[in-house]
Amino acid sequence: MYRFLCLLMASIVFGTAAGHCQTQAGTSTITFQSATYGDMRQLLAGEATTAAVTVKATLEFPKQVKDRYPTVIVVHTLAGYRDANEGYVAAELRKAGFATLTYDSFSARGTTGTALQGSPGYLTVGVADAYAALRLLSRDSRIDAAHIALIGFSYGAEVAHLAAFEAVRSALTPGPDRFAAHVSFYPGGTFGAVAEPGAYTGSPVLLLLGDKDDNLPLTKIERYLAYVRAAGAPAPIQTVIYPGAYHAWTVPDLTTVRFYPDLVSTKKCPLILLGPKRPALLIDGEAKPFDPTAFGTCLATAPGYSMGFDTAVRAQSIADTISFLQRSMRP
Template identity: 35%
Template sequence: MATAPATPPCSTDPARAASRLLRAAVALALGTWLAGAAAHTPDLPAPALTQPAPLTPAGALAPNAVTRPTPGSAAAPVPAQRVQLRGDATTPALTAYWFLPREGATARALPVVVALHGCGGLLSARAARETTPGGEASAMLQQRYREYAQWLTERGYAVLMPDSFSARGRPQAICTEPNDTRGIDDRTRRADALAALRWVADQPGIDTARIVLLGWSNGAQAVLATVDASRPWPAGTPQVERAVAFYPGCKRAVQQHSFRLRAPMLLMIGGADDWTPATRCAMLQSAVLARQPGARFRLEIYPGAYHGFDGTSELHMRRDVPAAARKVQGVTVGGDAVARVAALAQLDSWLASPDP
C-alpha cells in the first residue's frame, strides 16, 4: 500500500493549511466542551480544596471536603487524645477529645476552641453502639467534628470537644425529644461548657486569654447560654474571648428579656432554616443591641440555606423531629456548598481579626 508523501512543515498549500486549522479548531472546541461537561456533571463530589495557609480568609476550606496533601506531605488526620473533665455534685465526669496542632506548628502559647456538638451527639453512630476501647480516638467522632478539628488545628488552635451525652446514657441523640422536656437542657450544657473551660485553663502552653467557644445547633444554644452576661460566672473559670454559634435555636434567648452578651458573638444561620428559624436570631440580635449598644454581635444569614448548611449531606426531610411551632411535621436539613464556603471564610476572618 502506497504511503502518502509527508507535507512539508512550511507548506504553502492553502487547502492543506485550511484543513490543519479546521482540525485544530475542532480539537480545541471538543476539549473545552468536555472540560465544561465534566465540571457540570451532576451527582459528582465537589473537587477537593487545597488547604490554605493558617488564617487566610480567602482560602477557607469547607468542612467535610477532602483535603489534598501539600507536596511531600501526607494528609493524615490530626490525632486526638481522650481526656476526662472533672465532674461535681450536679455534673458527671465527661469524656472529651483534645486536639493539638502538629508538633512544630507554632512556638507560642496556643489559643483554644472549645467546640460543642449538636443534638445528634459527638460520636458516630457506630462508635456510639460499640464500647470497645483502643484505636485512634478521633475515629470515634462524627465526620463533621473530625474535620472541623483538622481545620482549626491547621490554623494553630488547640481544640477540646466535650461529649455531653455519653456520660448521661445518651451517646447518640436527643433530637427526637421535645425541647421543653429534654433532660439535657441549656443549663446542663452550660455547666459542661464551664467544666471544659476550667479543664483548658489547667493545660500547659495554653493562652487562656484567647478562648473561643463554638457550637452547632443544640451546642450553639449552649454557647448562647454560656455567654449570657445575665447569668453568674463561676470563680476560677476563664472568660470566653469570642463566641461562634452555627444555627442555634434562639427562641429561649429571645424570651429571656435580660439576655446580654459577655463576649463578641458571630452567629451564622440559613435563611431557609425551618428547624431553628433565622427570624428569631435576628430578633435576638436586635434585642441585644438595644440593651447593649456597644455589643459586638455579628449575624450572618445565608439565603436559601437550611439547617446544617456547613455539612455535605444532600438536602432531606427529617420527620422524627418534634413539630414544635411548625405547622408541618418534619424539618429540612442538609449542606449548601455556597453557604458552606462563605461561612468558613467568615469564620476564618472572625478568628483572625484582633478586634471582631
C-alpha cells in the same frame, strides 16, 4: 518549672533555648468533671441534680510549634460528636493555628440527643460541659487561657450562645474566666438574654444563619436584636446570612434536603429571655411573663424542620469563623 529547666538545659546543650522547648503538636485524650442540671433554673441556682459526670474529650494541637495555643472548644449537634462534622471543622481550625477540644455531652451521660431533645435539661448539660472544659483548659500550660473560644452546631450553637450570657457564666464559673469568643452555626433560637446592661459577658458572638433554615426564621433573630437595641443594651452579636442554606449545612451525610418531622423545633415559639430574675418571653418586642403552658403549646404546633448539606456554604462558614476568631482573639 518544667519550661524553665528545659530552657536552661537547652541553652547549655544547644547554645540556645530557641526552638527546643516549645509545645509539641499532638493528640491527647483527657477527662474533665462536669455536672447535670434538670433545667435552667437549677443551673442558674447552682443546684446540680446528680453526682459529678466524667466527660472524655480529645485535645488536639496544630502542627505549628508555639509556647501556648489559642484554643477552640467544639460542641456537637443533636446527633452527638461525629468525625465528619465536628471533627472536620476542628481539623480546619487546627490548620489555622488553633488547638481544639471535642467531646460528646450525651454519651458521657449514657443518653442521646434524640432522647433528651425538648426536655428542660436538654441544653443545660451542654453549657455545664462547656464551662467545665474551659476551667480545665485554663489550667493547662500549653493553652493560652485568655484566648479560648466556644463554637457549636445546632444544639451546640445554642450552647455557644447561652454561654455568652453573664448570668450563665457567673453561675458556672465563680471567678473571672470567660470565653474569648462564641460562634453559633445554625442555632435553634430558643434563648435570648433580658435586655439590660451586663447581660452578656462582653465577648463577641457570631451567629451563622441560613436563609432557608426553617428551624430558625431570620425574623426571630432580627426582632431579638431590635429588642435589645431599643432597650439601650445592644448585644455583642454579629450575624452572617448564607443564601440558600438549610439547617445543618455542614453535615455531609445530609446529601439531599429533607424535612424531619420528629425533631423538636421552637420556630413558632417566642424566645425565652434569661436574666437575674424570672425568665420571660419576647412577645411583640417586649419581655412578658414566662408561661410554660403557652410555650409547650407552641412547641407542639410546629414540630420538625428541614436539613441539607451544602459544600460551598460549609467552606465559607468555616472561613468566616476562622476570620472572626482571629480578629476576636488577636493578642
